[in-house]
Amino acid sequence: MSPELGHFALALACAFAFAQTILPLIGAQRRDRRLMTMAPGLALGQVIALGASFLCLIDAAISDDFSVANILENSAVTKPLLYKITGVWGNHEGSILLWALILGLCGAAVAAFGRNLPAALRARVLAVLGGVAAGFELFCLTTSDPFDRVWPAPLDGQGMNPLLQDPGLAFHPPILYTGYVGFAVPFAFAIAALIEGRVDAAWGRWVRPWAVAAWAFLTCGIALGSWWSYYVLGWGGYWFWDPVENASLIPWLSGTALMHSAIVVEKREALKIWTVLLAIATFSFSLSGTFLVRSGILNSVHAFANDPARGIFILGLLGLVIGGSLALFAWRAPSLTAGGLFSPVSREGLLVLNNILLCSICAVVLTGTMYPPFMSLLFGKTISVGKPFFDAATIPLAIPLFAFMGFGPMLPWKRAQMWPVLRRLWIAALATLLAFAVATWSLSGVLPILCATGAVWVIATSATDIANRVALFRIPLGQSFNRARFLPRAAFGAALAHAGVGVSALGLAAMSQAQHKIVEVPVGQTESLAGYDWTLAGVKTEPGPNYTALVGTIEVRRNGHLVTVMHPSKRSFNAQNQTTTEVSIHTNGFSDLYGVIGDKHGDDAHPTYVLRLHYNPLAPWMWLGALIMAFGGALSLSDRRMRVGAPRRAPAPNAVAAE
Amino acid sequence: MSAEGPSLARRRVMMALPLAGAGVVGAAFWGMLSGMQKGSFNPHDINAPSTGRPVPDFAVTDQTPGVGFSSHDLQAITTPVLINFFASWCIPCIAEMPQLLKLRDRLPIWGIAYKDKPDNAAGFLRHAGNPYARIGSDFEGRVAIDWGVSGVPESFLIAPGGKIVWHGAAGLNNDEVQNALDAALGQTKR
Numbered sequence: 001m002s003p004e005l006g007h008f009a010l011a012l013a014c015a016f017a018f019a020q021t022i023l024p025l026i027g028a029q030r031r032d033r034r035l036m037t038m039a040p041g042l043a044l045g046q047v048i049a050l051g052a053s054f055l056c057l058i059d060a061a062i063s064d065d066f067s068v069a070n071i072l073e074n075s076a077v078t079k080p081l082l083y084k085i086t087g088v089w090g091n092h093e094g095s096i097l098l099w100a101l102i103l104g105l106c107g108a109a110v111a112a113f114g115r116n117l118p119a120a121l122r123a124r125v126l127a128v129l130g131g132v133a134a135g136f137e138l139f140c141l142t143t144s145d146p147f148d149r150v151w152p153a154p155l156d157g158q159g160m161n162p163l164l165q166d167p168g169l170a171f172h173p174p175i176l177y178t179g180y181v182g183f184a185v186p187f188a189f190a191i192a193a194l195i196e197g198r199v200d201a202a203w204g205r206w207v208r209p210w211a212v213a214a215w216a217f218l219t220c221g222i223a224l225g226s227w228w229s230y231y232v233l234g235w236g237g238y239w240f241w242d243p244v245e246n247a248s249l250i251p252w253l254s255g256t257a258l259m260h261s262a263i264v265v266e267k268r269e270a271l272k273i274w275t276v277l278l279a280i281a282t283f284s285f286s287l288s289g290t291f292l293v294r295s296g297i298l299n300s301v302h303a304f305a306n307d308p309a310r311g312i313f314i315l316g317l318l319g320l321v322i323g324g325s326l327a328l329f330a331w332r333a334p335s336l337t338a339g340g341l342f343s344p345v346s347r348e349g350l351l352v353l354n355n356i357l358l359c360s361i362c363a364v365v366l367t368g369t370m371y372p373p374f375m376s377l378l379f380g381k382t383i384s385v386g387k388p389f390f391d392a393a394t395i396p397l398a399i400p401l402f403a404f405m406g407f408g409p410m411l412p413w414k415r416a417q418m419w420p421v422l423r424r425l426w427i428a429a430l431a432t433l434l435a436f437a438v439a440t441w442s443l444s445g446v447l448p449i450l451c452a453t454g455a456v457w458v459i460a461t462s463a464t465d466i467a468n469r470v471a472l473f474r475i476p477l478g479q480s481f482n483r484a485r486f487l488p489r490a491a492f493g494a495a496l497a498h499a500g501v502g503v504s505a506l507g508l509a510a511m512s513q514a515q516h517k518i519v520e521v522p523v524g525q526t527e528s529l530a531g532y533d534w535t536l537a538g539v540k541t542e543p544g545p546n547y548t549a550l551v552g553t554i555e556v557r558r559n560g561h562l563v564t565v566m567h568p569s570k571r572s573f574n575a576q577n578q579t580t581t582e583v584s585i586h587t588n589g590f591s592d593l594y595g596v597i598g599d600k601h602g603d604d605a606h607p608t609y610v611l612r613l614h615y616n617p618l619a620p621w622m623w624l625g626a627l628i629m630a631f632g633g634a635l636s637l638s639d640r641r642m643r644v645g646a647p648r649r650a651p652a653p654n655a656v657a658a659e
Numbered sequence: 660m661s662a663e664g665p666s667l668a669r670r671r672v673m674m675a676l677p678l679a680g681a682g683v684v685g686a687a688f689w690g691m692l693s694g695m696q697k698g699s700f701n702p703h704d705i706n707a708p709s710t711g712r713p714v715p716d717f718a719v720t721d722q723t724p725g726v727g728f729s730s731h732d733l734q735a736i737t738t739p740v741l742i743n744f745f746a747s748w749c750i751p752c753i754a755e756m757p758q759l760l761k762l763r764d765r766l767p768i769w770g771i772a773y774k775d776k777p778d779n780a781a782g783f784l785r786h787a788g789n790p791y792a793r794i795g796s797d798f799e800g801r802v803a804i805d806w807g808v809s810g811v812p813e814s815f816l817i818a819p820g821g822k823i824v825w826h827g828a829a830g831l832n833n834d835e836v837q838n839a840l841d842a843a844l845g846q847t848k849r
Binding site for chain 2: 322
């Protein structure tokens with residue numbers, strides 16, 4: 001395997017992708033079966049070529065081939081093997097290749113799982129996926145070639161940013177990208193539907209699993225990124241409203257809306273145009289987010305290779321994909337038949353409300369992210385939009401979302417009555433009242449209290465929903481258990497995902513009460529924070545493989561009893577002349593004790609050390625909630641109805657029975 | 660979204676709106692990118708008031724135990740003034756304090772408490788001593804952005820008329836910083 005082979009495989013994949021775009025499109029237009037059935041084969045060919053190309057790059061990284069510019073700039077002989085592999089996607093060129101590979105895998109997945117799709121629809125979906133892939137492979141080949149050679153080859157590479165040498169971050173990009181790129185499939189379905197001029201219940205059902213899968217990956221990816229910044233950056237923070245973080249949150253919000261509106265398309269044949277627009281918007285946000293970050297427009301801590309020249313290529317590509325799809329939307333969507341009327345008090349009514357709220361939050365985040373560069377462009381003013389704005393603008397929108405999220409799934413379709421549903425919720429309402437009382441007593445600030453109350457409401461109502469469906473305590477337990485076994489997994493999935501939102505929101509609300517302290521202490525001194533006594537018991541210097549570490553020992557006691565001994569450290573990497581902090585976190589599931597050791601001050605006879613001590617209540621719940629959400633998504637994907645029961649296209653509208 | 664919704668013509672306009680919006684955003688990005696290539700637009704630039712420029716427009720509210728001030732006050736000064744951004748949570752600021760207390764006799768120092776709760780800042784000054792002739796609070800950190808402050812402590816020497824003549828982005832207990840300030844001060848007095 002040589003880099004040239006990888007380069008050649010990439011070019012081959014690009015050729016496959018172009019063929020995958022053009023041939024099936026012509027075939028679908030002319031109803032030519034031969035051309036249409038070429039699409040799956042081409043998609044498979046593309047992904048094999050991409051896989052080979054990716055393996056070549058990994059091989060070059062493992063074998064320390066520093067004649068490859070990308071390896072030279074990002075790797076070194078002393079780098080541990082794991083990071084030699086994961087470092088492949090830790091830089092601009094490699095991550096674009098990974099992006100293309102995942103897009104190729106999505107195409108292959110549609111080819112494999114979409115056997116019972118109508119031939120023309122499948123051909124068009126694959127063609128759209130191929131088109132997007134072709135664009136990015138071309139981008140990779142022309143402006144960000146990961147296989148570029150340097151000559152003469154140096155003996156050692158320049159090494160990788162030590163901050164990125166972390167298992168959490170090693171797997172963050174692939175998961176996040178799978179989320180981003182996964183939304184290409186609903187996008188492709190939307191474009192195919194626009195070309196066909198037909199959106200119906202069956203379309204909704206085909207789109208939904210793809211949206212759910214992408215959403216689950218994106219949820220995990222965001223959570224992993226946030227967790228990484230929590231335990232690696234050592235600031236005690238978990239979300240900084242940084243443009244790059246927002247770039248992942250925006251498609252998550254619109255993707256969540258998409259996932260829900262697709263249900264309305266499937267069950268009620270309504271919201272069709274809206275769902276198509278959401279599918280286009282979500283993928284457009286995914287694309288713009290990841291790629292504009294690399295153009296250097298957005299001011300961010302995630303400094304990838306910023307290069308305006310690359311930015312122009314990307315912008316052209318974005319213009320083609322997003323502009324093209326929106327032009328198609330403007331042209332074709334007005335002639336799509338609109339769905340039926342529905343009453344505000346019904347499941348679909350609440351799903352519309354959910355969409356409005358989610359999209360409002362999305363718009364707020366989008367505005368906050370884009371405002372600084374636009375102000376800078378138009379008025380030459382430098383401003384920064386930060387946490388106060390985002391908190392004040394998003395939380396008041398999230399609280400009604402929590403309120404409706406709880407009982408939305410319990411309302412029947414079409415026309416519902418509020419009272420019978422509310423009557424079943426009295427236990428949940430009681431729990432919420434109790435939560436409100438506890439929150440008012442233990443939390444300070446209106447928004448955290450409301451947020452925590454809303455979170456408990458969501459968890460309680462989700463539990464009530466399942467309890468109702470299995471008629472818990474109304475029929476013998478055995479029968480309830482039997483009912484639970486035959487309950488669609490999607491129902492469990494939805495309830496779990498909703499409860500996960502509640503768990504995360506509880507964590508966020510509690511974290512608003514986090515306490516921290518920055519102190520400069522000599523060895524032996526004790527500081528008290530949040531009812532704990534933190535003693536700096538000792539400090540020593542330890543050598544590591546490619547760094548030297550200053551390791552502190554902090555003993556934490558509560559009422560004289562030793563709770564934990566923490567060993568935060570500060571690593572100095574000589575090669576990069578850079579330091580990283582290794583945070584020490586002690587968690588008991590309900591709160592984190594978080595210790596960081598900083599600079600050494602004073603003379604050698606009387607040294608003092610800067611310590612950063614945090615008490616973070618319910619911190620792990622934020623990520624646990626995200627995991628529960630993603631698991632809920634996965635559970636609903638495992639539902640037979642989602643997987644195999646893909647319906648044949650109904651001959652007449654309204655033939656798909658509403659549940 | 661109803662069957663008898665807007666007419667086809669209105670629907671056409673509505674469905675074209677996303678394209679129009681995306682077009683505007685795309686054009687703006689194009690402007691930014693070409694500006695970045697020409698060097699006329701730099702989103703990473705914090706408009707730090709380099710020395711030789713007038714002080715930015717700002718106003719800081721009173722911070723116990725002192726009185727706040729604004730750009731107008733600085734434009735009206737007749738002797739040089741040192742503007743010092745500090746915070747009670749900032750350890751280098753604590754280290755810098757003895758130096759400021761010494762400097763107070765030679766040069767009026769006006770303090771700005773950066774992202775600091777007023778109570779904490781007041782308590783800090785009670786303990787560490789108060790070198791400031793006037794003190795304002797910049798709890799939200801907006802004024803610091805106008806000044807281009809990258810972290811605390813940072814100090815600016817303002818000449819009569821409100822011109823920034825010197826800027827130091829480190830504690831004044833550092834000898835080099837102190838010498839640079841003295842040199843700048845000497846030039847201002849001359």
